[in-house]
Amino acid sequence: MNTxxxxxxxxxxxxxxxxxxxxxxxxxxxxxGSGQIRVxxxxxxxxxxxxGVAAGVFHDLGLVDQxxxxxxxxxxxxxxxxxxxxxxxAVGARVAGVVAGFDRDYGTYAxxxxxxxxxxxxxxxxxxxxxxxxVPLNGLAAAQIxxxxxxxxxxxxxxxxxxxxxxVGGYLVVLAQGRGWxxxxxxxxxxxxxxxGLGALFTADAQPGWDAVAxxxxxxxxxxxxxxxxxxxxxxxxxxxxxxxxxxTIAAVVAHPDGARLAxxxxxxxxxxxxxxxxxxxxxxxxxxxxxxVAKGGVRGKYVLEP
Numbered sequence: 001m002n003t004x005x006x007x008x009x010x011x012x013x014x015x016x017x018x019x020x021x022x023x024x025x026x027x028x029x030x031x032x033g034s035g036q037i038r039v040x041x042x043x044x045x046x047x048x049x050x051x052g053v054a055a056g057v058f059h060d061l062g063l064v065d066q067x068x069x070x071x072x073x074x075x076x077x078x079x080x081x082x083x084x085x086x087x088x089x090a091v092g093a094r095v096a097g098v099v100a101g102f103d104r105d106y107g108t109y110a111x112x113x114x115x116x117x118x119x120x121x122x123x124x125x126x127x128x129x130x131x132x133x134x135v136p137l138n139g140l141a142a143a144q145i146x147x148x149x150x151x152x153x154x155x156x157x158x159x160x161x162x163x164x165x166x167x168v169g170g171y172l173v174v175l176a177q178g179r180g181w182x183x184x185x186x187x188x189x190x191x192x193x194x195x196x197g198l199g200a201l202f203t204a205d206a207q208p209g210w211d212a213v214a215x216x217x218x219x220x221x222x223x224x225x226x227x228x229x230x231x232x233x234x235x236x237x238x239x240x241x242x243x244x245x246x247x248x249t250i251a252a253v254v255a256h257p258d259g260a261r262l263a264x265x266x267x268x269x270x271x272x273x274x275x276x277x278x279x280x281x282x283x284x285x286x287x288x289x290x291x292x293x294v295a296k297g298g299v300r301g302k303y304v305l306e307p
Contacts, residue, residue, distance in 0.1 A: 005029070009307065010110035011287045012069035016056030019288040019295070022072065027106075030114055032084035037117045039095060043133035043281075044108040045075040046290045046303040047167075053102065054291060061239055063102040071107030072287065073305075074098050077123060077133035078113070087117045094129060095120040096266060098136035100256050109287055111307040119257035124270035131276040132266060134167070134302040139265035139274065141236065141255040142171035145214050148234045148251045152180035153211075159183050160210040160226055163217025164200065165191035165300065168236065171265075171274055172214055173198045181212070194300070198275075224248065277301035 006029040013021045032038045050072050058064050077096035080089055089095070097120035099108055106113070123132045145168075152159070159176055163169035164185025176183050177199055185195035186206040195202045208225060212232035215223040220235065220242060227233050230247040238252040268274040279301030282290050290303040 008111040009284065010106065010112075011072045011284060011305075012105070012107075013054050013072065014069045016054055016059055016070070018055050019291040022054055022288045022291065023069075024285060024287070025069070029112060032082055032087075032114050034085045035087060035117055036084040036114055037080050037087055037089060037095070037120065038082040039076065039078040039097075039113045039115065039120075040081045041076050041078040041108060041110055041113050041307050042129040043077050044073045044110070044284075044305045044307070045134045045137070046287075046294055046305060047074055047137055048294065049074060049137075050107075050109075051291050051295055058102045063239075065103055066105050069105060070102075071105055071109070073108030073110070074100065074137045075133050075135075076108035076113060077129040081112070084117075089117055089122075094123040094132075096123050096129070096132040096136055097121065097259070097262065098140060098255070098257050109284060109305055109307075111284070116257070118259050121259050121263035121266055123266055127266060127270040127276075130278055130281060130304055130306070131269065133304055134276050134278060135265055135269050135274070136262055137255060138167040139171050139269070140258055140262060141168045141253055142175055142216070143261055143265065144255055144258075145172055145216070145234050145236070145253045146175050146179060148253060149176070149181075149212055149214060149232060150179075152176075152182070156180055156182045157211035160206055160213045160223075161185050161200070162213065162215050162219050162223050163187075164195050164198075166216060167277070167302065169214075169216035170194075170198060170277075172216055173200045174268075174274055176214070184210075191300075224250070278304055280304070281306050283307075 007026040159181040165187040184201040
């Protein structure tokens with residue numbers, strides 16, 4: 001009789017040291033608990049934060065304390081394989097979600113994933129799972145940056161979105177217009193067509209004086225300097241908070257799961273309001289290659305891993 005425990009493959013780092021420290025290991029298959037689901041992962045997007053985990057950035061900040069290894073990956077899309085008690089989803093449903101936090105021994109670079117059902121959203125039929133996997137982390141980050149900014153004051157106000165040609169920035173440019181902001185995206189000249197195509201104004205040389213700056217490009221102090229006195233600044237690096245100056249209101253987003261909000265974002269992506277951009281799809285075994293490619297920069301669109 002075969003009594004071996006079923007396993008699945010997942011990407012981890014034991015001693016972080018960049019792409020070369022990524023390993024593919026076999027771990028036991030577990031069943032979902034109350035309020036949880038087990039997902040067969042079809043796609044996992046590669047994000048800059050993943051490179052930071054593999055490089056040990058968050059270990060050095062004291063945000064990771066795992067005895068064996070740290071799991072890689074935040075975004076995923078796949079199909080539901082098993083349900084825990086109290087879950088109102090069907091086996092076989094196509095879902096996407098995000099796994100947040102740094103101190104964990106599992107991630108989305110995996111064949112299987114157990115997550116809270118409240119943290120996922122059903123993927124519309126019009127959106128394929130590869131594209132869907134690129135939405136959760138960046139889409140939620142953009143939406144939650146906008147929550148910190150709030151609606152534009154009556155009569156509109158000028159919002160500068162750094163990194164407007166990137167994943168978070170591109171989503172934010174679109175979403176902010178829906179809340180009354182007059183949005184400008186600074187970017188390289190080769191990205192002008194893309195930024196304007198999102199409905200924003202474009203500049204290749206942003207000058208100070210903006211009512212608000214959403215620093216999706218993580219420029220930090222350089223972006224803060226562009227905010228007018230008494231304006232607003234929202235960053236994406238909560239571990240490197242900037243000191244208050246000139247009466248500027250300063251905040252930083254900490255992206256977190258939100259199944260209901262994600263459902264809206266996936267719907268926006270399915271019907272073309274938000275643009276998904278996939279640069280390349282690689283097998284899970286090539287996670288290190290994907291990290292090296294992302295580290296080089298200049299890529300427009302996501303690398304996605306396919307288990």
